[in-house]
Amino acid sequence: MNIETLDIALFVIYVVALIGVAWWVSREKKGHEKDTNDYFLAGSSLPWWAIGASLIAANISAEQIIGMSGSGYKIGLAIASYEWMAALTLIIVGKYFLPIFLKNKIYTMPQFLEQRYDHRVRKVMAVFWLGVYVFVNLTAVLWLGALAINTIAGVDMVYGMLFLAAFSMAYSLYGGLKAVAMTDIIQVVLLVAGGLFLSYTTLNLVSDGNGVIQGFIELSQQLPEKFDMILAPDSPFYQDLPGISVLIGGLWIMNLSYWGFNQYIIQRTLAAKSVKEAQKGIVFAAFLKLLMPLIVVLPGIAAVLLVPGLDKADQAYPSLMILMPVGLKGIIFAALVAAIVSSLASMTNSVSTIFTMDIYEASRPNKSQAHYVKVGRSVSFIALIIAMLTAQPLLGEFDQAFQYIQEFTGFFTPGIVALFMLGMFWKKTTANGGLLAALGSFLLSLVFFRFWPELPFIDRVGIVFLLCVAVAVVVSLVENKGAHENAIELNEVSFETTTGFNVMSLAVIAVLLAFYTVWW
Numbered sequence: 197m198n199i200e201t202l203d204i205a206l207f208v209i210y211v212v213a214l215i216g217v218a219w220w221v222s223r224e225k226k227g228h229e230k231d232t233n234d235y236f237l238a239g240s241s242l243p244w245w246a247i248g249a250s251l252i253a254a255n256i257s258a259e260q261i262i263g264m265s266g267s268g269y270k271i272g273l274a275i276a277s278y279e280w281m282a283a284l285t286l287i288i289v290g291k292y293f294l295p296i297f298l299k300n301k302i303y304t305m306p307q308f309l310e311q312r313y314d315h316r317v318r319k320v321m322a323v324f325w326l327g328v329y330v331f332v333n334l335t336a337v338l339w340l341g342a343l344a345i346n347t348i349a350g351v352d353m354v355y356g357m358l359f360l361a362a363f364s365m366a367y368s369l370y371g372g373l374k375a376v377a378m379t380d381i382i383q384v385v386l387l388v389a390g391g392l393f394l395s396y397t398t399l400n401l402v403s404d405g406n407g408v409i410q411g412f413i414e415l416s417q418q419l420p421e422k423f424d425m426i427l428a429p430d431s432p433f434y435q436d437l438p439g440i441s442v443l444i445g446g447l448w449i450m451n452l453s454y455w456g457f458n459q460y461i462i463q464r465t466l467a468a469k470s471v472k473e474a475q476k477g478i479v480f481a482a483f484l485k486l487l488m489p490l491i492v493v494l495p496g497i498a499a500v501l502l503v504p505g506l507d508k509a510d511q512a513y514p515s516l517m518i519l520m521p522v523g524l525k526g527i528i529f530a531a532l533v534a535a536i537v538s539s540l541a542s543m544t545n546s547v548s549t550i551f552t553m554d555i556y557e558a559s560r561p562n563k564s565q566a567h568y569v570k571v572g573r574s575v576s577f578i579a580l581i582i583a584m585l586t587a588q589p590l591l592g593e594f595d596q597a598f599q600y601i602q603e604f605t606g607f608f609t610p611g612i613v614a615l616f617m618l619g620m621f622w623k624k625t626t627a628n629g630g631l632l633a634a635l636g637s638f639l640l641s642l643v644f645f646r647f648w649p650e651l652p653f654i655d656r657v658g659i660v661f662l663l664c665v666a667v668a669v670v671v672s673l674v675e676n677k678g679a680h681e682n683a684i685e686l687n688e689v690s691f692e693t694t695t696g697f698n699v700m701s702l703a704v705i706a707v708l709l710a711f712y713t714v715w716w
Contacts, residue, residue: 199349203526210386210530214379215367221378222371231565235372235572236303236549237467246377247477250464250542251286252484253380256387257539261492261532262340265516266509268496271433272422273715276489277442278451280708283485285451287701290478293456295689296620298471305459305616306554312619312682313627315558320631321615322554324608325459329547332604333460334540334583335590340510341536342587347514348529357587360536361580368541369573376541377464383534384484390531391491393524398498398516415498422497425715438652443712446606446657453609457616460546475693479700486707540580547579548572606653607645610661611637618668623683629671633664640664 233240242250267275302308306325310318342356351359368376399411416423427437441447455461468474492513499512502519506512517528552572557563611634618625618633640660644651651659693701 199525199529200522202523203529206523206526207530207533210534211363214382214534215363217382218367218371218375218379222375232303232553232568232572234374235569236545236553237373237463240467241374241469242377242464242467242473242477243469244473244476244480246381247464247468247474248480248484249384250377250380250538251461251477251481252488253383253387253535253538254376254461254464254542255282255539256488256492257337257341257535260488261391261535262344262510262513263336264492265496265499265513266511267436268422268493269499269506269512270509271427271436272419272424272497273489273493274425274427274433274437274442276493277425277437277447279485279488279493280711281442281447282451282455283482283704284708285448285455286478286482286485287704288452289456289462290475290697291693291701292691293620294465294474294478295471295691296684297462297466298468298474299689302466303553304550305457305462306550309615309619309630312680312684313625313630317615317627317631317634318554319558321612321634322550325550326547328605328608329460329543329550330579330582331586331590334543334547334579335587337536337539337543338580338583339587339590341533341540343510344514344517344532344536347511348517348525353588357584360533360540361584363533364537364540364544365577365580367537368545369576372569372572373463373467373545376538376545377467380538383538386527386531386534388484388487388491390528390534394516394520394528395490395494395498397520397524398495398502401519402498402501411498415501419497419500422500423715425712435650435652436654438655441652441654441658446610446654446659446661449613449657449661450606450609450654452617453605453613457612459550460542463542463546463549471690472694475697479697479704482704483700486704486711544576544579545572548575551575606657607638607641609637610641610657611635611664613661614664614668618665620684621686622669622672623679624672624677625668625683626672626675626677626680628675629668632671633668636667637664 264275264278297308300308300311302311304322306318306322309321338357338360339353341360342351342353345351345356345359346353367379396408399408399415400406401411402415403411403413424431426439426442427434429439438445465474465477468477495516496509496512499506499516503512503515506515513532517525517532520528549572552568552575556571557568614633614637615630619630637660640663641656644656644660648656
């Protein structure tokens with residue numbers, strides 16, 4: 197047992213308080229019963245601060261904290277490109293994608309695909325996303341979260357997963373997206389504060405109590421290879437992060453897919469009061485993404501000196517937490533669990549939204565709103581059960597779970613991005629063209645993986661994306677149907693942004709340029 201009574205007490209207070217707040221914000225006025233808009237889109241009422249906090253809380257979970265710290269331990273600061281490039285991607289999503297989605301008043305990404313293409317595209321992509329969310333995302337969060345609890349508190353992996361699933365359901369199953377998003381501000385404050393405490397303490401330990409600045413200087417002097425942002429071809433980790441490709445290649449496709457077309461991420465922006473409110477939330481999230489490597493990557497690098505010789509890189513973050521003083525350990529533990537359960541709640545809510553609105557409602561139309569909400573709650577519960585049963589077989593043997601997730605999703609993301617980008621910005625894209633691009637992504641990726649295994653997966657993602665675009669364009673031109681009847685009329689969409697959004701976006705770009713200039 198590596199956690200003291202005071203730590204447990206602080207953790208229990210957090211759990212009880214969060215559940216209490218979630219139920220309080222989920223209450224309804226007397227006589228009002230939750231409908232699908234209330235449950236899946238928080239009544240389209242989310243303010244910018246809840247959107248921004250919820251985007252980060254949904255994103256930063258076990259696979260980010262544990263996985264990216266593990267990659268920091270093994271690879272170094274270069275893995276932070278996933279975070280820093282995401283900040284710029286968020287600006288693009290806010291400027292060019294959100295106005296289109298919100299104008300179409302959609303619940304889900306598959307729903308948008310039906311509006312733009314046809315029902316076949318909607319059904320195929322809905323089934324695909326359900327599979328990925330349950331068997332990749334939920335399993336990863338549960339397994340890595342349980343691993344952290346096991347390392348810190350000595351709790352058996354099975355009981356750890358059961359606790360995380362139960363906690364997630366206790367505060368999100370009744371209230372839906374509103375309960376998740378409105379409590380995420382608490383989660384993010386705790387996550388950032390706890391993460392900064394951990395980074396502060398680890399750097400202070402590296403410097404033997406001489407302060408964080410000295411600790412950072414010593415860390416960069418003793419491990420200079422861990423501070424290369426752009427890896428050279430002779431790096432043993434070039435396959436994971438192939439040099440300049442992280443700036444101009446396939447990483448863009450990975451980020452656009454995740455932040456622009458991923459249901460459990462984009463869903464909170466679809467629940468905004470307005471486009472302007474959603475854009476303010478987006479830019480808030482972008483600034484938080486700039487901070488994340490300090491919280492999730494830097495401790496992993498410090499662990500090389502503080503806890504060397506770990507059996508698995510993903511043990512770095514939990515092993516550092518054991519070194520923390522009593523009380524602080526409880527706060528950091530609560531912050532870690534906050535990130536885990538927030539992501540679990542977001543993912544299960546999105547699974548229930550896609551299943552209910554894209555599959556179930558189509559086969560069982562004209563049911564009551566209460567009936568669809570009940571179905572959504574049941575699906576959330578079932579998804580968590582399936583994920584718990586499959587977590588060990590799917591993830592138990594991986595050293596760096598974060599890299600496994602990126603590698604797996606990289607088979608599908610090129611086609612998804614091609615499908616959406618052409619659907620939004622090229623009127624002549626046909627349903628057959630878009631569908632073949634989406635389905636062809638896996639086959640093309642498999643061919644490259646089998647016959648060109650030395651090609652870094654990020655480069656593969658970029659090449660396959662270009663090929664998917666080519667497939668969609670060729671098929672659409674051969675069909676020669678002209679502009680699709682459901683094509684997006686871009687002249688009817690306002691892409692104008694406020695001065696505040698523009699200034700904050702430039703500030704994000706300036707910070708990114710500074711980071712890459714210093715650690716090139």
